[in-house]
Every structure is written in C-alpha cells, then in structure tokens.
Amino acid sequence: MSARDSILARIRTARGAGAAATEAERAAVEARIAARTPGTRQAVAFELVPRFIEQCERMASTVDRVATDADVPAAVARYLQDKDLPRQAAAWPAIAALDWTATGVQVEGRPARGDDLVGITGVHLAVAETGTLMLLSSPTTHATTSLLPETHIAIVPTARIVRAMEEAWVQTRSELGELPRAVNFVSGPSRTADIEGILQIGAHGPFRVHVIVVG
Amino acid sequence: MSAPVSGTTNKPKEGYQSIHFKTRAHDRLNDAKVQRAMRNFNLAAARTRGIVDLENFEDIRTAAAAIRDRSLAHLDVWLERFEREATRRGTVVHWAESHDDINRIVIEIAQRTGVRKVIKSKSMVSEESHLNAALEGAGLKVVETDLGEYIVQLAGETPSHIIAPAIHKTRDDVADLFHDHHGTPRKTDPRELTMEARKFLREHFLTGEMGITGANFLIAETGSTLIVTNEGNGRMTTTMPRIHVAITGIEKVLGTLEDAACILRLLTRSATGQSISNYLTFNTGPKRDGDADGPEEMHVIIVDGGRSRLLGTDMQEALRCIRCGACMNHCPVYQNIGGHAYGWVYPGPIGSVLTPNYIGIENAIDLPNAATLCNQCGVVCPVKIPLPDLMRKLREKQVDRGLRPWQERVGLKVWAWMAKRPAAYALFTRIAARIGRRMGGAQGLIHKLPGNGWTEGRDIAAPEGKTFRELYAQRRRS
Numbered sequence A: 001m002s003a004r005d006s007i008l009a010r011i012r013t014a015r016g017a018g019a020a021a022t023e024a025e026r027a028a029v030e031a032r033i034a035a036r037t038p039g040t041r042q043a044v045a046f047e048l049v050p051r052f053i054e055q056c057e058r059m060a061s062t063v064d065r066v067a068t069d070a071d072v073p074a075a076v077a078r079y080l081q082d083k084d085l086p087r088q089a090a091a092w093p094a095i096a097a098l099d100w101t102a103t104g105v106q107v108e109g110r111p112a113r114g115d116d117l118v119g120i121t122g123v124h125l126a127v128a129e130t131g132t133l134m135l136l137s138s139p140t141t142h143a144t145t146s147l148l149p150e151t152h153i154a155i156v157p158t159a160r161i162v163r164a165m166e167e168a169w170v171q172t173r174s175e176l177g178e179l180p181r182a183v184n185f186v187s188g189p190s191r192t193a194d195i196e197g198i199l200q201i202g203a204h205g206p207f208r209v210h211v212i213v214v215g
Numbered sequence B: 001m002s003a004p005v006s007g008t009t010n011k012p013k014e015g016y017q018s019i020h021f022k023t024r025a026h027d028r029l030n031d032a033k034v035q036r037a038m039r040n041f042n043l044a045a046a047r048t049r050g051i052v053d054l055e056n057f058e059d060i061r062t063a064a065a066a067i068r069d070r071s072l073a074h075l076d077v078w079l080e081r082f083e084r085e086a087t088r089r090g091t092v093v094h095w096a097e098s099h100d101d102i103n104r105i106v107i108e109i110a111q112r113t114g115v116r117k118v119i120k121s122k123s124m125v126s127e128e129s130h131l132n133a134a135l136e137g138a139g140l141k142v143v144e145t146d147l148g149e150y151i152v153q154l155a156g157e158t159p160s161h162i163i164a165p166a167i168h169k170t171r172d173d174v175a176d177l178f179h180d181h182h183g184t185p186r187k188t189d190p191r192e193l194t195m196e197a198r199k200f201l202r203e204h205f206l207t208g209e210m211g212i213t214g215a216n217f218l219i220a221e222t223g224s225t226l227i228v229t230n231e232g233n234g235r236m237t238t239t240m241p242r243i244h245v246a247i248t249g250i251e252k253v254l255g256t257l258e259d260a261a262c263i264l265r266l267l268t269r270s271a272t273g274q275s276i277s278n279y280l281t282f283n284t285g286p287k288r289d290g291d292a293d294g295p296e297e298m299h300v301i302i303v304d305g306g307r308s309r310l311l312g313t314d315m316q317e318a319l320r321c322i323r324c325g326a327c328m329n330h331c332p333v334y335q336n337i338g339g340h341a342y343g344w345v346y347p348g349p350i351g352s353v354l355t356p357n358y359i360g361i362e363n364a365i366d367l368p369n370a371a372t373l374c375n376q377c378g379v380v381c382p383v384k385i386p387l388p389d390l391m392r393k394l395r396e397k398q399v400d401r402g403l404r405p406w407q408e409r410v411g412l413k414v415w416a417w418m419a420k421r422p423a424a425y426a427l428f429t430r431i432a433a434r435i436g437r438r439m440g441g442a443q444g445l446i447h448k449l450p451g452n453g454w455t456e457g458r459d460i461a462a463p464e465g466k467t468f469r470e471l472y473a474q475r476r477r478s
C-alpha cells in the first residue's frame, strides 16, 4: 500500500469509518465548501476608509491621500523627496504608464531586482479591518515589486477597500474564479523581534510601506 | 479508550533527549545566561494588549475550535479534497508516513532537479525529521532564513520556542556568532545585527535553488498552502527559488478561505499580540504562463509522523493546535526552564502532550508531569485545547503502563492500603506528624527529607505535631 493510502486508511479506522470515503461523505465536504460560511468576525462597526488608514498606521505603514490617479506621481515624488530616497523605482506596468514626466522620478515597468531601492504597486483589494494590502501575482503584477526593494509604495483606490478578509475572498472569487499562484496579504513593513525580543522594523522585506489612498 | 501511544516496550529509545528532562531542566535553571535571555521576551503581555480590540474574542475562540474539530472529524475526506485541488493546480502532493520519508522525498526532489543550495523558512515539521542534517548529509547546502532560526543554525542548536526560536540567546551570543561566521567586526546593537543578517541572507535568497517552508494551513477549497510570517522570508522562499517544497502535518487542513480568515484573527494575536502578521502568503501551484516570478515546481509533503495515533482517542483535541506558542508563553514551568529542557521539537504544555504521543510515552516520561496544572495554558489557547486535562490523562496512562518509578508505585500502594484502614492511617499520620515536628526544630522548617529531591532547593514547613483528626477530636470534646 502506498504511504498515501495507508495514512488515509489509518485515519478512517481511527474515526470508525469504512474502508474508503463514500460519495455521501464527499458530497458533505463539497456542500460545506460551497456554503463558505463566514466564521465569527470582529463585532464592531466601522467606516471603511478611516478604519483602513488608522489600521495601516497601527501596522507602521505611512499613509497619504490624493483625489485622483493623476495626482499619484506627484505624491510619490513628494514622499521620495521627504524621505531622501532615490528618484528611481521598479513598478507594475500599469503604474509605470502614469504620466511621470513632470516629477523627475524614473519609473520602470518591470519586476524588481535585488538592488532596486523603491517598488511601486497597486493592490487587488485592501482590507479595512487590519490595514492590509491584498496583492496577487500575475504577468503584470509582479510579486517581487513589493518584496525586494527597501521601500514599497502601494496605490490603493478607495473603491477597492473592503471590510474584512471574508469580503476580499468573496470578491476575488467573483472577479477571478480561481486563485493566482500567490496571494499575499501585506500589513506594514517587515519586522522581527528575534534578538532579545526587541522589535526591529525591516527584516528581509521592505523597511517602509507607504500607502497612497486615491479617491 | 485505547492508549494513543506508540511502542510496546516500556524502555526508552536511545537518542530521544526528552527522557533526560530532569537533568536538562536542572542545567537550564542553573544557566544564568539562559535565565537572563528568557526574561527579555514578554510575549504574554503582548498577547494581553493584542486581544483587547476583539471584544468578542471568546466567541471567535469557540468558532475556531469548531472549525478545527470539523477538519479533524472528516480528516481523510478533507485531505483528499486538498490533494485533488492542489494537483489540478499543478502542485505535486507527497505523503510521508515517517520522518525518514520526509527526508527521502526532499532529497529525491533536490537530486532530480539538480539543486545544490536550499533556503528554508521556518518549518517545525522539518525539525521533527532533522531535515537539515539529512540534506547536508546528501551534500546540499542548507540556510535557515528566519532570523531566529538562522541564529540557532549558526550556533549548531535547535529552536527553543516555536515562534521565537532564539529566545534563549542574548545579543552577546548573537554578536559572537555573527562575528565568527560572517568575519565582520563584532557588533552588539540588535538593529545592526538584524541589518547584517539581512545583508548576508539577501545573497542566499537571490541564489537559493530550492525553498523549503512549512505550511500553517492547507486550504482544501483551493489546494493552497498558507504561511504566516513577519520577516518576509516566507515570501522570499516561495518567490525566488525555482523549486518550492512545503512540509506540513496531516492535521493542518482547513475547509475554506473563510475558515482561514476566522482562525487568522486569533493566530497572531495569541502569538505576538499583533492584530495580523505582516505577511500572509497563499500559494497555489507553480508559476503560471507569463508570470515573471515564482517557482517552476511546487511540492507539498503531508506528514503523519505519529499524528494519526491521536485521532479517535482522548488525545484528539491536541491536533487542533495552530502553533501560536501562547501556552508556553504563559507556562510558569516553561518560562523558567526554557524550551531545550523538553528535549524534543515542541516545548511547553503542547509539547508535553504532543511529544509523548508522537515519539512514545516511554521516551518522554517526565513531560506530562512538568506542569503544575495551573491551567494558564488552557485559558489562553485560541482553539480551546484542554491542555491540563490531556497532561493528566497522560499521567494516568503512565500509571496504567507501569512506567512510574518503583518508589512511587510502592509508595502509592502503601498509601492505598492505609487509606482503606482508618485505624492504621491514623496511627501512621500521628507518628509521622510527631517525627516531622522533631525534625523541624525551633524554626519549624525541615531542611532535608530523606530520599526526596524536593528539599534540595527549598525547606518544607514541619507539621505542628498533631494531626487534623486529633485536633478535630479535641475540639469536639471541649
């Protein structure tokens, strides 16, 4: 018997079930999945945008807010200037396609490399409950852009902010059908407390996460 | 209920350090450095701060326990569902009966794909199988990338906590290790040390060919693995190398993404007090057409390694565990002796339950007794595992199997004999109380009881000289 079959058989014996899973058991599992019952969630009511901003800051992200997409390049330039960061970035192609000419920031639409210092992404959705960015991998939304550079700037349209992870899943299923290779929920800069329990912001991922809310 | 424990012999097996609990605990208690290091972390206080914003924390705990029970109740059906979906999305699913199987499967994948360098995100299951040593034995270079795990790897040690692996190390220890291994000037500032690790490990992230991770959960609905990290090394390990291997236990399956959403509200709050971890990474199969990043192959190894023995027994609740570490952070015994004293992968209360069940009750005889049954762990456990009950049941099993030391067995027999004979009992206690009083002297303290280690570190208050029954009878008369 293969390891697989003997493990499954042992589990079935332990729970006093017959030799192989029955159609009825499989159907019960499918029904449970189809129902997708939300678990118990946080009870308090909140407004999406203010809650999102407040929770981003709680997770040590910084937040700016602008009116339209056209204001994004200037907001990015301002942030880079304030933080004394290089005016050069790797970005998702859709972001690189914005009009950056007036800003003097050089934005390339390509995956990030190990030596890029700034990465600019959009989001698939954002979660208000926890101040979280939801990023999906795809040929045009590279996973490395939010991972390798020391600074990650994320552009978040208010229309993409949902209440909790449950809403994010419902919307993702209806928009995409199935999950892409990687779904990353990012809440603030990377951190560690592995040396004497002292919190250090900036471990292997970005040191800074700057969120620009649009709308 | 049948005993959910392995082995037919009562003899401890060579090689399991859990049998040496007493000596190991003693060493840790006398190690001033470990004692100092342990005091640096206060994860229990962090949890207390972290749960205040969840006013319905208790309801969510109940829901989370129910979600875990639902998975365990039809575990095989959920695992098959996960396997079907993961396979459909291009992941190769492997099954490992034993720890040796894990190592063999990983080495086979590495050899077939010509991998020489492996980078690892935290995986406690790989600690169970001593995977690093096996991979090194097969000529592979292995680099742990979680900062705590990296420190522990450089020191040639094992983790002493499931979420803070280097909790027993001071900054001076880390300074020495980095100085020796990196050949850089010695520095003691935690910030500078962290940045040095970032620099050295970044190089490995960019050149690692296989990434090995654990999986906090498997999602049956989508065939995805979920890993929860703060440092970002989990993302690196699943994004940069061309092969990704996730290793996890059979019990880790969840039904839906909604189930994951509910449990995640508790996991990080219980662990470090954060409302959410910095990174939650759901991986579903290898790189897709046109993707610029991601591995070419994704493998999931589903491990039994003793787990199925707990199913359907009075130990099953232990399989709910989501590895948050709260039980050890709140355990007065763990907080004093540290994780290494427990001698196997999982320390603290959950370790005292899992270790005897996974590796055999006879190989971890002191562990279920290394607790005061104060129930701090049971109160904080986010999935409501009744840890003290499980430890008590394991103690009963030790007695049933005749595994307790002969002094204890004889002592209990004598006590039982007397307890059934009130006159003998009264006579014995009367004599003992009077001898005790003599021994206590003027201070009323006994410094040494014969044949008993209890008084090695403290005195015992001497009896007053009369037993309760005598005093009671006296009062009735007056």
Ligand code: SF4
Binding pocket: B270, B320, B321, B322, B323, B324, B325, B326, B327, B328, B350, B377, B380, B381, B382, B383, B384, B385
């Ligand atoms: S037993 Fe409970 S408290 Fe301990 S690690 Fe597991 S889930 Fe956390």
